[in-house]
Amino acid sequence: MTRIFVDDVLAAGSERDLPDDAAHHLAQVLRARAGDALVLFDGRGGEYEAEILLAERRRVRVRITAHRAVDRESKLELRLAQCVSKGERMDYTLQKAVELGVAQLVPLLSARSVVKLDAERWDKKLEHWRGVIVSACEQSGRTRVPSLAPVQKLEHWLAASDDGDLRLILAPGAGATLRTLPAASRISLLVGPEGGFSDDEIALAQRHGFVALGLGPRVLRTETAGVAALAALQALHGDLG
16 A cells, blocks of 8 residues: 655545645556555554545645554664765665664764765755655655754764663674663664774763674674664564564
């Protein structure tokens, strides 16, 4: 069943035109027609059964027939603070993090970050990432859209960050492992860029209460490390498996 996010309050028994991007995707890509069923969600919990009334090239109108009070959100509150990686690597990390149930995503810049843009291009990048996040929610059945923080420097975020019962920074060779961690319901996970964190950055994070965490004997790429850690955390303390 096709799922579409609508950034507006939805209500059973109403009719509405879908946003332009969603209308184009349905009419031009999926070739939807009047009478087709679909599911809508507005990020406020649950989802809505709907039927297409009109499907034209630039316009799709639907009737919302019923609300379903489903809840597919993780009880483990996860925040991923990911140093920005190049191109599709960052897209992949965000997409898989959403599929794995993260509640918040924070893109960071660190000493070894290789992506350097001006303010206008960062705004466009954030808009693109929001699209990746929404698409991942549509595909994975999520009913709430994770928040996306502005791009910021690592040291600034550390100075302002005080959330999370457990704060972790991935560091190859660190003594702590996933199996030695205490149980927690709110976890912040900090992942470095392609070149990893510097020793000074790891020390700074530790001064802010982060535990250096190793993921075994092999060094994982930046787009793999966060996803692997999130999956393991969900398996150990959340709803995976």
